[in-house]
Amino acid sequence: MASCLCYLCAHPDCKAKLLKEIDEVVGDDQIRWEHLSQMPYLDWCIKETMRLVPPAVGFMRQARGPQLLGKKWRIDAGMPVIVNAAWSSERKWDPKRGRVWFAYIPFAVGPRACIGREFTVVEQKVTMVTLFQHFDFQRPKEVQVPEGYKTVRQAEAKSLGVGCGGVKPEYLHILRFVYVYFMLGAAEISPGKAEPEICPRSVPLAQLAVPEDLECQKGPHAAVWSNVKKSFRALLEDTPGALFNPIPEAQVKTAVDQAIAQVKAAGGFDSSSTNECGYGKLALQLLSVCLVSDPFAVAQTVQSAGEAFASPVLTLLLDIPWVATALSGWPLFGLLAQVSLRKADVLKDMVDQESIDGVSKGSTYFNAMRGAMPSSDLSAMADATLTYLNNPDPTGDGGVLGALTALATQAAVQSNVQERLNLINGLQEAMKKAVHTSQDLDLMLATRWPLWSLIHFTVDAISVG
Numbered sequence: 244m245a246s247c248l249c250y251l252c253a254h255p256d257c258k259a260k261l262l263k264e265i266d267e268v269v270g271d272d273q274i275r276w277e278h279l280s281q282m283p284y285l286d287w288c289i290k291e292t293m294r295l296v297p298p299a300v301g302f303m304r305q306a307r308g309p310q311l312l313g314k315k316w317r318i319d320a321g322m323p324v325i326v327n328a329a330w331s332s333e334r335k336w337d338p339k340r341g342r343v344w345f346a347y348i349p350f351a352v353g354p355r356a357c358i359g360r361e362f363t364v365v366e367q368k369v370t371m372v373t374l375f376q377h378f379d380f381q382r383p384k385e386v387q388v389p390e391g392y393k394t395v396r397q398a399e400a401k402s403l404g405v406g407c408g409g410v411k412p413e414y415l416h417i418l419r420f421v422y423v424y425f426m427l428g429a430a431e432i433s434p435g436k437a438e439p440e441i442c443p444r445s446v447p448l449a450q451l452a453v454p455e456d457l458e459c460q461k462g463p464h465a466a467v468w469s470n471v472k473k474s475f476r477a478l479l480e481d482t483p484g485a486l487f488n489p490i491p492e493a494q495v496k497t498a499v500d501q502a503i504a505q506v507k508a509a510g511g512f513d514s515s516s517t518n519e520c521g522y523g524k525l526a527l528q529l530l531s532v533c534l535v536s537d538p539f540a541v542a543q544t545v546q547s548a549g550e551a552f553a554s555p556v557l558t559l560l561l562d563i564p565w566v567a568t569a570l571s572g573w574p575l576f577g578l579l580a581q582v583s584l585r586k587a588d589v590l591k592d593m594v595d596q597e598s599i600d601g602v603s604k605g606s607t608y609f610n611a612m613r614g615a616m617p618s619s620d621l622s623a624m625a626d627a628t629l630t631y632l633n634n635p636d637p638t639g640d641g642g643v644l645g646a647l648t649a650l651a652t653q654a655a656v657q658s659n660v661q662e663r664l665n666l667i668n669g670l671q672e673a674m675k676k677a678v679h680t681s682q683d684l685d686l687m688l689a690t691r692w693p694l695w696s697l698i699h700f701t702v703d704a705i706s707v708g
């Protein structure tokens with residue numbers, strides 16, 4: 244909480260926003276339970292602080308089998324590993340930043356994660372509100388942060404034998420554990436000695452039957468497509484809330500225009516490049532359809548774009564293993580999620596949304612999932628799913644879409660890699676049963692369930708960007 248106050252003092256605009264929210268929601272009253280869910284900004288400030296300066300700096304795990312992290316860093320079976328809890332690749336404190344599962348880990352993840360994680364966030368919120376109801380906090384004028392200040396400077400880190408440059412072998416012998424800096428770069432050990440068995444990033448692409456150069460790694464324009472891929476990933480990752488909310492049209496347009504210009508300038512659309520980079524071209528088409536505004540065309544996004552679009556989208560969903568697509572690094576499910584969010588937005592007053600979603604107004608599961616979308620609150624979704632699965636509402640909580648969303652949520656919060664892969668395969672099988680034609684796909688993309696966002700979240704966790 245002290246760190247959060249420091250950050251707020253360093254960002255007076257954020258502090259003003261927070262104070263306004265507290266004034267509007269709680270005012271001078273005693274804070275009550277129902278106030279908590281009405282203060283998203285407070286939630287973001289607290290969680291963004293724990294992202295950068297987690298009170299528990301790390302946690303220890305023992306590798307169950309040999310792993311090759313990021314295709315580079317070898318971890319032997321049984322090796323104790325300290326995981327740095329700080330997600331520090333993004334240094335800027337920005338409450339509106341979305342949190343990424345497995346990168347945001349102040350409470351650890353998995354079966355031994357903190358059991359007090361919900362409680363402590365409530366505790367922090369109550370304390371922060373009470374503090375601000377009685378006090379203001381300001382940074383003393385004499386406290387000046389030196390230019391480029393860091394808590395541990397690189398030279399100091401090196402003298403300790405840790406850091407991006409690697410861990411000195413003698414320290415490995417002495418300490419018998421490795422500091423893995425997931426975000427800053429990891430301890431680099433001689434790569435590739437043991438064939439990795441567990442880490443999904445190491446599954447050879449060839450085994451997953453991806454058609455030749457679908458993922459744009461070999462053709463003459465591989466470099467330009469790789470830039471486009473990076474820019475599309477950045478669009479999804481850097482736009483606050485983009486996981487469950489539509490990205491503003493202007494940003495989408497800029498990304499599409501820049502990608503087209505780059506590929507065109509390099510000759511990547513020439514007739515000689517027809518068979519090059521299927522995923523890249525599909526990604527470009529998916530993002531472009533987010534710009535269509537004619538409601539009739541939006542209602543039939545896949546069908547109106549024609550067979551040349553419908554067929555690759557159906558192939559992607561039904562024929563190519565989702566894990567293979569994830570490994571290509573193309574965030575195609577994230578783009579499908581954007582198409583779906585856009586469709587639901589454009590069509591909201593024009594179609595019978597409830598029958599598309601298979602819900603009635605009082606559907607508790609659906610309402611809980613929708614309620615968690617604006618703040619991308621995955622743990623609220625996980626809780627709602629658990630309640631729904633333990634206690635299904637017979638009056639109708641979404642039919643096929645509700646069931647698929649529940650499956651996708653379970654996959655999204657599954658921390659065991661093998662279990663997650665099984666759930667992804669199960670989801671794809673379920674999708675095959677539900678979608679056969681471009682009409683089916685259009686309907687499924689028009690849903691307001693956060694299905695596609697959850698699929699993206701689940702699948703993209705194993706992508707190689």
Ligand code: HEM
Pocket residue numbers: 297298299301302303328349350351354355356357358359360362363
């Ligand atoms: C901001 C406050 C907190 C942070 C950052 C935090 C962080 C953590 C972390 C990282 C772990 C995993 C340790 C490991 O796996 O080695 C953990 C475990 C645990 N935490 Fe917290 N915690 C906090 C507050 C709380 C509170 C308030 C409670 C109790 C009400 C609590 C109870 C526990 C328990 C019992 C475990 C062990 C769980 C197990 O091993 O199964 N924590 N905590």
